[in-house]
Amino acid sequence: MKYTTVIGLEIHAELKTKSKIFCSCENSFGDERNTRCCPVCTALPGSLPSLNREAVEMTIAAGLALGCEIAPIAKWDRKNYFYPDLPKAYQISELYAPICIGGGLSINGRAIRLNHIHLEEDAGKLVHQGVKTFLDYNRAGVPLIEIVTEPDMRSPEEAAAFVEKVRRTLVYIGVCDGRMEQGSLRCDANISIMPEGSEVLGTRTEIKNLNSFRFIKSAIEYEVKRQMEVLGDGEKVIQETRRYDAQCGETFSMRSKENAHDYRYFPDPDIPPVLISREDAARIGERLPELPEARLERYTKEFGLSEVDAETILAEQRISDYYDTAIKLGAEPRVAANSIKGELMRCLNTAQSKGEIPVAAEDFVKVINLAAQGKISQNGLKKAIAVMFEEGKDAETVIKEQNLMISEDLELVASVIEEVLKQNPAPLAQYKSGDTKVLGFFMGQCSKVLKGKAHPKTIQDLLKKALDNA
């Protein structure tokens, strides 16, 4: 039997606010254990939460970027369960009145709807060392948004592409650093299969905590295959939570529906409802930077880039921003795009550079413009970019030091031409007899001697003149 795969996702993204969601502890990754915590985020008796406005605003920004409605009133609830990384033994989350409602994105022309986005707190971490387990509460209370989709995705690739697109959007608007390897973006996948053409959803399983695009794809692939086998054997898929083991590429049952937690959600009496006015939401909307989708349209429609080139530049926000700056500084869009995805990205990849691009956009524009005007050669341009990247020098210094400027010494060119013609009487005769194909041969000979000191156009013009007058 043929099956249709149905996938819904819950994407968890840590917000990069300055401080944690309910206290003033610094929100940072990778510090020494338990150095970023206080009575509030370790739930000492008597401590109370104080909601971080910046976290609410970032959630609104994420909602607006993903096409959600912003709720006029947001409320927080307590989700009760015991786990050593959860200090209060309840997580403050939003069940009944999340900040963002609806929304969605399109993946290759297919609409993937969001159900809602809510704002909650992250838990601490268990650190296993041999037989001992330590607790690190640095992450406890880091603001976390949960982006919940409808079951609209139909393949592992589509699910991965969706997560990628969400990640890129969150990174672009500056609310999440999107570092999946550090866990700042991770997702749970709900998966079911149904006979092709059916409209009744099958029983779903949920795979927890997938933290790379590769794992999302391979975990879903495995789970779909497993469910097909279960149904093929005439058995039923059990609704349960499963864990993906990346080592062996399989999923394992964690707990069934019967053993599911009753979280006993109820409104958190410590956090009064937050009113979000239309004006507040509009103000946050106005501050949003241009979204990747809008840039794509601009790059292809306005700048005439191919979709592939545009996507290459968009993939990283710093590169896309760099590109836009170059255009603003007067670079020709297609020329700039070629040099960026060519030499500049080669340098970035080789150096595995992740931070700011070391070549100032002004210098980059200077050299590509010189190349476009024929004042430095294409090889000279590559060299200039590479040297500026590696040595951090400005354009003028590099061009001078590397002697990249094509000298326009016309007398030198004329004397070289004269010499070349003199040494090649046979091709000259050929030319004279009307065989102009040998022009290329003479060009090659002259260029070889001039070694880039003259622009090909100059050589060609003078060469033609000399040939005609010979």
Place this chain on the structure above:
Amino acid sequence: MTIKELRCALDSREISAAELTKGYLAGIAELNPQIGAYLHVNEELALSMAEKAQKRIDAGESAPLTGIPIGIKDLLCTTDMPTTCASKLLEGYIPPYDATIISNLRTQDTVLIGKINMDEFAMGSSNMNSGYFPVKNPYDLNRVPGGSSGGSAAAVAANLCAGALGSDTGGSIRQPASFCGVTGLRPTYGLVSRFGCVAFASSLDQVGPLAQSAEDCGIILDAIASYDPKEMTSARERSGRPATDSLKGLKLGLIEELMGSDVEAQTKSAVEAAARWYEAQGAIVERISLPMLKYGVPAYYLISAAEASANLSRFDGVRYGQRSKSYTDYQSIVEKTRGEGFGWEVKRRILLGAYALCSGYYDAYYKKAVQLAHVVREEYRKALEQFDALLSPVSPDVAFRFDNAPTDPAQGYIADICTVSAPLAGLPALSTPCGYNSEGMPIGLMITGKRFDDKFILSLASHYEREFKKIPAEVRA
């Protein structure tokens, strides 16, 4: 002596802060073994605070509570004394931070004379639920002092502190104040910071003063009440009706439902007499019916237990407090620590609250209780549009004997009928002594006001207290 009198004595150098503190410490040493009001007293620490206060007095810079010995209910976090909530689970726990109101008291150089006994985690109306030992009523050591701030009320009544802090979730300040013949105020919700007050039921908890007089309660209230940015339910806008000089023309409502047949006759007549006194001073006293008050007790117990079930989950033995000695894994740390550390009343309420929140029961219990609380709040709002304040008894009867304590917990809960509704409505309410029964046990009058009218209802009590002949408790060592 009242705080007001002690202030004069200290500022005029009739007595030094150290002498005053020593006097109270001597009283504690003598009487605490019988009364059991204090869980923790550090004489050295108290005297060092007194010395610091004295410097400030000598510099002529004393604040209203400088050098005044105040007892602290043991659920308020203090960095220099244990904070146990009278629970075995928190035995020896010393918090790394001060509650906001403790910081407020320290800025005045108040002498924090000790930590006061209570019903475990503030759950109870008798103080028989202390994890350590019960507090006894200074008027009759065979009787309960009320609860959960029974230690605070008993300490004030037995003159073991000049004033005390208590907390009131469903009557925990007013009922013990009534049982022990002192004045106690439950402030408007949001007026006094809850940060550092170990939570029982977050939407209802409020810290407040117990003292010899309404005037003293006002002095303590002024010291502790402040907007606290660390608490989201702390009120920014907090102005209410000020104290009044005259009772003439004020409209007071005597709550019909709290003057019925289930209220003991002597209590009823003492409250009626107080109402007549107000009338004699020119106030207009009328009976008012609040029929929805009968839903107060079930609504209160469901909401408070539900919130408590979550609030007390953090006591898992992982990060602080006493961890069970016999655990094998995380699950057993949690189960055994809580099983061994919590008393029966605490367990009962956690179970009740968790049950009311379970899926399938949420709508029938928790949600309905919240709707009832809303109805009660509305009824109060309408009543307080007609009246300046409401009068009623604080408790249907005087303090009961230990050997006559209700055996059915639900019976005990019903006795909270007079006090649980003001918290549901977020209103300020106080208890002031208005009589003694034939056995000499104090009877309290409750005055309930509009939100932020705390100073106004305190002044109503003050007028009455000036006329009322108080009979002090006599405890012999």
